[in-house]
Amino acid sequence: MAWQRCVRDAIARDSCHIFTKGAAQPRLIRSRFMVNDGDKHGLPRILDLLFINGKTRNDIKNLLSAIYNSAWEVRIGKERALDQQIPSSYIAMLKVVRELHTELRRDAVSAIMTLEQFRERTKQRMCQKDDIEFRGACSFLHDSGEIVHFEDASLRQLIFVDPLWLADYLAAVVALRSPHKAAGILSQDALNPLLKQFRSLDSTTPLRSALLDLLQKCELALPCLARRLVVPALLPDEYRLRADYHTASVRIAAKVATWVIRSPPESAPAHQPLARTVGVRQRSMDHPSLSPKKSVNGDTATEAIFTFTFCPEKQLRRVYAMSYIPSGFWSRLVTRIIGDENVIRAVECLFASNTRADTTRLRQICNNQLKAEWIVWQTGLELIIKGHSVFLLKQFFAQWLFLCVENSSSSVTVVDGASKMTISTEGEGSTRLLALVVDLLDTLLEDWYPAIGTRFVHSSEGDLLVNRFVPCAKCASDIAAEAQCAHDDAEVTHRKNSKGEHVVRGSKTTGDISTLYVIHCFSIEECMLAGREHGWLECPSHSGIHMKDVAPDTVFVDIESSLVIAADQMRRGRLLGRGAFGFVFRATVKLQSGELCEVAQKMLEPVDPGPGARPSAVAAFKAAADKWRRDSLEFASRAYCTSRQELNLLSRLRHSNIVCLVGVCVSPLSLIFELAPLGALNQLLASHRKSGARLGLSVLRDSAVQVAKALEYLHSAHIIYRDLKSENVLVWRFPPPFGPQTDVLLKLGDYGISRTVMPSGGAKGFGGTEGFMAPEIVRFNGEEEYTQKVDCFSYGMFLYELITLKHPFEGEEHVKERLLEGARPVFLPHELLVPSPMLDLAIHCWAASPDNRPSSSQLVGYCSAPEFTHILDVCELDEALPPSSVLPYHTGDEMDDPDDFEAQLWLGGKNITVMSCTQYGWFEQKVIETPFRARFTSRVRDTVWSCDENGEVTVYATSLHELTKLKLPSLSAPIIRAPELIGSDILLLVTGRQLILLRLNEANSVVLLATLDSPFPIKTAATVIQTTSRQIWTGHSEGRISIHHLSTDDKFSFSSSLYLPDDNVVVKDILASRDGNNVWVTYEGGSRVFCWDVERRQISSSLDIRKVMPGSETIHTLDVEMAEENVVTCAALLENADGAQLYVGTSRGLLVVANALLLQPLSACRPFGGELTSLCVVEGPRDDDLNTKVRTTLSTTSSESGLGWVRERVSETLERFRGSPAPSPGQGTSVVVTIGRGYRFVPIA
Structure with a gap:
């Protein structure tokens, strides 16, 4: 009877039995499998060997006893596993899962669910206490064989409810064949028929990537080349x-x-011939391909x-x-x-x-x-x-x-x-x-x-x-x-067949070892040590053998000759630092061109740090030298492996943000890199922190972009860095604390634990620094496959270092455990005074699931985007509907620091919401309850007017208390825009058919001055104030624009009309410049913006926003339909001393910044996924406003209202976040407020 070699039944995490059936060769079986250190031979721990007779059932009781005794010895912690009680909720979920088995088999649907779908399905049938109980039940069901749930990063979000369905499905995958391909090679297209079944319940999208991950997990099919899979079981032996x-x-x-x-x-040395011609055996072989062929031009070649x-x-x-x-x-x-x-x-x-x-x-x-x-x-x-x-x-x-x-x-x-x-x-x-x-x-x-x-x-x-x-x-x-x-002289016997012909047959004995052949071998560790010391090894039969002949890789023959630096070309200088690998010295190398170059020499073996070194460095050298003397073989091989690891990577990397490899020195074994003048970034961050300085916005952005570009380049070369932190970022240019904002140049160094990924894009192995390692590495100690997204997690920690100038989890204990529990580094209140996208990006990089983290390409795109440093803060409005009116109001006073900025934003709606902000973001929100919905809010002198649906105007002070109410004159139609003050006392009201001029006295009472009935319905209006004239521009349907002139006695004198190039359009918005020389016009449902020259009454420039795409998008997040469907929804004008800028919002959340006069796009971003509904500019005080500025209640009581700590931090760190020069006199500080639907945070596919 044939006996089965290995039948494994997993009982515990670290032990399992092997049962064999049949009584043949018991001694051979015991000698082969019942061995010490079975795990060192690839065997599980074997406790006993039993022979079972399937007919008589002899020794069945012994088998049961052996299983029970083995299970009794299994412990979970200090408690026996069999003594533990199974929670009743686990049993209830087991019954629910078996019901799901029956339903899925009855309906013949795929038995795949996402974790959330499985949670919802079980919640419908039973009560669950919390997420911990749910995950514990899932683990129990998986161990019981009722479901299949993998814990690795790529498959942990899926639940295979029916293991039998999964087994049948995988068997069908293995049985697939690709036409025109040999057995064992499978095209990914061949999976398409079965791929339709591989989708989660209630979903129509197949899980292609998950299927490939599953096949790899089970080692059924592995990716080889583009769109090809290797099926190991089908390969021939x-x-x-x-x-x-x-x-x-x-x-x-x-x-x-x-x-x-x-x-x-060009001048090859005579002692290094490229080929030897002695002692060779030559064989020529003709191939069918040697026949004449037709060349491309038709001639025979x-x-x-x-x-x-x-x-x-x-x-x-x-x-x-x-x-x-x-x-x-x-x-x-x-x-x-x-x-x-x-x-x-x-x-x-x-x-x-x-x-x-x-x-x-x-x-x-x-x-x-x-x-x-x-x-x-x-x-x-x-x-x-x-x-x-x-x-x-x-x-x-x-x-x-x-x-x-x-x-x-x-x-x-x-x-x-x-x-x-x-x-x-x-x-x-x-x-x-x-x-x-x-x-x-x-x-x-x-x-x-x-x-x-x-x-x-x-x-x-x-x-x-x-x-x-x-x-x-x-x-x-x-x-x-x-x-x-x-072999050639083997015994040959001659026989004759029936025809008398000679038949030659060689006699051969399988496994014949009558002749003893001896071949001397060296361990690779011996070769590594010999290559470092003298380059020769002694063979007992052939005396000295050079490493170039037997192990040329140990003496770096494969490295370009220009990268191999002799010891006499190096002159070592002072000690720069030390790490786990050894010392780093400043050195001078003489290149082949004769040029002297300063470099950094990274020693991989103990070298005396020299006179003047710190006692700690001398002690480290002595300890390392003592280890090398005790076990030079091990440490020499480790040093060689480290050098080979970095050489294999750096010798083929060329990037402006990757440290450049100058060469390798064999004795002493060391790697030569370009010298970073300012050292490692962590030292500079510590210097800033010690002096109380912070990094400016431009420095933060440049540092983030350059490190992201280095990661993107590595990932494109299929390399996982694995140890991203400021300590491994080398600095060429960086501003000193409180110094001028200079340009930044950073490069990524130290590739000792970097890895080249598998064709599948994954890697394994434990490596990294505590606090920077991704959860999927920590959870499984690197034993489960992970992807390049582990670097993106470390990138979030690197951003944390840049913002806070400190190590993640600094001073905390049990970091690994806290990281797995979902804990992340904490930002202190004053550390939150950075643009919101920086914080958003760090948090997205910290996502527990790798799929929710951005890729390195997305990191580059987002850090390079304008919104990375320009979106100061984001908040969510309580009311779902967009505000009916938006009024910015600067509340600073002339006694404040000219660089300080305080403002209010009045939002009209069901109630009036007043939001207070500084140049670092929002800090306070108050609500004024109103009996009727506020339609319009406007600033009149030093008060805020709110006009409700009934036409009643309520006047508020900036301290938010109500001053008075006033009744507007009886109007034939409701007003369509907020009341506007022209000059010092002329108030303009605009209705759907009339323009009304009122005189406003000191007591806020009004007197009617003039009215103008429009022959066309008015859609919008704007005042154009010039030095010698005053005009009111109104927009109508059919592309008509009416211009109404005001006389010096505040009466309407005459009107004229203009027309947009597009017919049958309704004018939407009209914006006028402060000097009245230009007017910008948009129309409803249109994608174009026009700039009119007021004097010449001509269109001077135009902009089509369908031709503008956001700079922060990647191929994964770019909405290709956005360009065709995008229309202008709002616009705002910001006028600075260095030129005016026009901000345009669109229906697809795009924000375009353009040169106002030329309408040339300067920048574009997409902060919203839906419509961008409102835009407004909050301008700081100008020189002409300072004489009339009145100090408000909010600004004088800011310390009492909770703003004090913000103002303290602002005054302390005013210069740390400014990446550009201070505003010029009269320019002031301005911010732009955008209101839209669906803030996108970080655009991740």
């Missing part, structure tokens, strides 16, 4: 591949864009002939002896190698030419005729170029076999007509490919399988779980030659 079974060869074309044939240096020559002594080999192969290891490694862009670039640069003259011609030939492809199977892959293997990665089993391998080191002779050229894979090209693959393999082991992949982890017997060996190249070459001869 190596036996079927080598036996040439039908459809067993799975080939994937390598996406080689162009071959880069490296040319030798013969393909070049490629002859591959392999040099065994130059082959690069690396052997990993692992105690076990983790589940899913090969599939993830294969997809990672194939999908890595850096590996493809290394393949493109694999060949080098012997002569510079042949480079161009060879590149053309290779681009036309060389094709690279990957051959993939379950436990390996191979890179084939022109039918020859140049790279092989595979799993070997623990048995002897003869293997002929031709790889890495090859010389290719190219015969093109009469010319003969040679290219080689030796040196830099093959070493770079080896180094990249080794880095991918080590990173995969360390991050995804830390139980075995963490370096220097030993078993109880003292053996490493992973041994990394480098075979001696000469030993391998000699053994290959001996084995080939032995």
Whole structure:
């Protein structure tokens, strides 16, 4: 009877049993599975081994007893699991879920729900106490097998209500086939038929990304290249591949864009030949592709002939002896190698030419005729170029076999007509490919399988779980030659068949080890140490072997020669600082051009800090040097891995906000970077905090934008930074405390724990700084997959540092626990005096769910947008309807600081709402209850007039108390705009048919002066006051504008008309400049704004807002229909000493700022998702207002009303948030108030 090897039944978190059936080979089974340190062999903890007879049911009771005894030993905390009581609510939810099972199977619908949908469904059938009880019940149901709920970041929002439905669905996915593709390769388009079922309940949108995440989670299908998936279970094994079974060869074309044939240096040293011609075995192979082909122009052209020559002594080999192969290891490694862009670039640069003259011609030939492809199977892959293997990665089993391998080191002779050229894979090209693959393999082991992949982890017997060996190249070459001869001289027997013909058959014994072959290997750690010290290792059979011949990556052969800096080119200076990695020194390097350059030298091994160093630095050096003396092998390898990690990343990064790598010095092992003159940003922030200064708005914006651009660049290169904080941001230019606002230049440094993401966009591994790490890393200790959004969480903490000048959670304990509970850093009241979008962005970056955080591209767009530093504050109105009137009122007085700003905003509606603000935002709101709805509010002298629906006017002081009521003259129609004071005592009323002039006396009584009946219904009106004339412009339907002139005796003298270019439109708004030279006109349902020259009665400029798009939008948040449907809803004019600006609001929430005279857009943003209903300008005091300004009650009692602390902070930190010079005399301070529907916070898709 066949026995089953492993049947796992999970009982506890860290232990499970393996039961075997049948009685065959019990001793073999016990020796293989009943071992110490089973976890070090990839096995669960095995408690007992029982043999069960399925017919007689012998030992069933023993089995039950073993299960019970094992379960009895399981503890949750200090309490036994079996002693714990199950809450009745959990049992109730279990019954509800089983009812849902029945309903979903009956209705034949997908059994997927979002967490919120599942919560609502269960609430309808039972009562739940709180969210904690709900999540506890979900965990219980998942452990009981009633539902499936994954805790990783990408799937935690989904609940699979029926596990059986999920199993059937996944089985159907695996059974899919893509036409014209080999087994094991699946196109994402093939998922479309099943994708329609994969959607949450009550939703019609398929969860494509969630399906791909689920397939990866279950290791059923992994993304490989664009829109391709690899199904590991369907890939052939190596036996079927080598036996040439039908459809067993799975080939994937390598996406080689162009071959880069490296040319030798102009003056190549004589001791470094590019190819060796001794001791090689040559094989020429003709391919069907060598037949003549038609060229593009129709002429017959013969393909070049490629002859591959392999040099065994130059082959690069690396052997990993692992105690076990983790589940899913090969599939993830294969997809990672194939999908890595850096590996493809290394393949493109694999060949080098012997002569510079042949480079161009060879590149053309290779681009036309060389094709690279990957051959993939379950436990390996191979890179084939022109039918020859140049790279092989595979799993070997623990048995002897003869293997002929031709790889890495090859010389290719190219015969093109009469010319003969040679290219080689030796040196830099093959070493770079080896180094990249080794880095991918080590990173995969360390991050995804830390139980075995963490370096220097030993078993109880003292053996490493992973041994990394480098075979001696000469030993391998000699053994290959001996084995080939032995194979060729094998015993041959001759027999005759029935026809008398000779039949030759070789006798061969499987696993024959009669001949002993010995190959000497070095551990990779020995090679790393040797490469640092002297560059040689001693082979017992072949004496000294240079690292360049066996492990060239340990001496950085793959790095460009310009980046390898010799020790005699360096002159070390003073100590700059130290970190976990070691010391950083100021140094001078002599470049190849002879130029001397100041750099920062990051030491990766202990170096004496020199005289004058701090005692703490000297103590740190002595401690590190002592560790290196005790275990130089381990620390040398760690230093090399750190250097290789940063080199692999920085050598290919080029960005203005990424620190530039100057080179690497082998002895002492150190990385050379460009020198940051001002050091790390955290030191400058501490200096500002100590002096009491704060960062100006322009500095905040520039710092945020530059770091966001660095993140965006890294993410575009598929790199997760993982350790974003001010300590790792280096500074080139930055303003000093209380100094002038200079430009800012920051660069991101320290890539020691950065990682290249998988083709799926995810990574694993624990890394980062406490307080800056995203919750998904902290919750699972890096054992679950996460995405680049972890950097966006850290970016929010970085913004917190910029705003508050302190570390997140400073002085607090148990930060990790509090972070998982939802706690975030707290802003103190005076730290809230920054523009609202900065705070909004930080809070959005802190979202617990990665899907709710902005991407790095969105960070760049939003930080670069004008609203990032210009939206001072946001508040929500109590009334849903937009206010019927908006009146700004500056309340400061001439005794205040000219840079202080205090104002009121009167909003008319059901009641009158008065909001008070400073230049930092809103701070107070008061409500005046009115019996009737206030339609219009206006400022008349030093009072506020409110006109209600009945035509009654109530006069208020700015202290909000009522002064008097007055009755307007009897009007034939209701007024359509707020009463306006012309001059000092002329009051203008506008109704739908009349213009009325009233004289206002000191007692607020009115006398009728004149009326004007309009032949056309009046829609809007504006007064135009010039030095020599006074005009009233009224807007009508059909694009008509009427101009009514006032005489010196305050009578209507004559009228004239103008027309808009567009017919059949209704004039909506008319705005006039303070000097009366220009008028701006909009019309209802239109997208254009016109600027009229009052003297010439002509349109001087116009603006179509459909042609203006907001600068803060990304491709994900941009509303493509916005341009076509956008219409002007409101406008406001801001006049400054340096020119007037026109603010235009639209029906789609767009705010456009334009040059008022030229109507050229200056900026645009979209702060609202719905209509922008109102715009008004709150202007500060002007020189002509200071003589008539009356001190208001609000400003004199501000300290008593709660404004005192704001004014104190404003006076203390006036200069810290100002990024531009102070306003010029007479200009004052102004703000623009916008009112709209649906504030967008941060525009995240």
